[in-house]
Amino acid sequence: MDLPGSLRRPLWRDLKYALWLPLYLLLFLALERMPLGRYWATQLPVDAHVPFCEWFVIPYCLWYPFLVITGLYLLRRDRAAFRRYMFFLGSTFLLSELIWFLLPNGQDLRPAVLPRENPLTALIAGLYRVDTNTNVFPSVHVLGSVGAALAVWDCCALSEKKLLRAGAAALAAVICLSTVLIKQHAVLDVVGGLLLGGLAAWAVYRSSPAFRTCREERPRGESPRRQRYQRLLRRFNGP
Secondary structure (H helix, E strand, O other), X not given: OOOOHHHHOOHHHHHHHHOHHHHHHHHHHHHHHOOOOOOEEOOOHHHHHOOOOHHHHHHHHHHHHXXXXXXXXXXXXXXXXXXXXXXXXXXXXXXXXXXXXXXXXXXXXXXXOOOOOOHHHHHHHHHHHHOOOEOOOOOHHHHHHHHHHHHHHHOHHHOOOHHHHHHHHHHHHHHHHHHXXXXXXXXXXXXXXXXXXXXXXXXXXXXXXXXXXXXXXOOOOOOHHHHHHHHHHHHHHOO
8 A cells, every 4th residue: 555655754753743742741740749838829700600420530530541643643654743733732732831830820619518419429539549639730731632632633534534523523622622521720720721722723734734724835035933933834734
């Protein structure tokens, strides 16, 4: 079978774009264990009206396979989309950690006692134990969900899979909703994740064939800074 040019590249040439992940995890563990005195509490009055619903821990936990399966599929079927996916996740996740370091934050919404006892609330209690209530703004759960949904829409091999693409967008939306319904995040954390994700999406996907409506020639006399930016985009979007 004749493979597209991007899939004939050695695998390591594209896997290197995932090297941000070990760095992110190390920094995350360090930030989670960093002693905090006072922190900015992100909850707003509107959060008091958000109910607790343990059923939403299911989509919350689906975040992990959603991101991993998306990445593995892109690595196999669309290397250019994989590079854009990694660039989106790496830039937003690491920038989130910088925000956590410069502006220590947390939320005080977790119930002292869970309202019911069942397997789902037991799972939530386990999440509370391993994941502190700090480093919540912006929400990386929101950023990851947005990134995975964008990557599905960006993948050329899935361009005709309208139901799958709609399902990815719906799953991302439900995951974002789940973060507030199990009291892992405040509403403001979700808004911050959506805003940062929107800015990153504009920067990463503005030249993607799946999202661009027209392809224009670069005008003459363009500034060197703009030329360097275009070369960077071609590096991620190229074969």
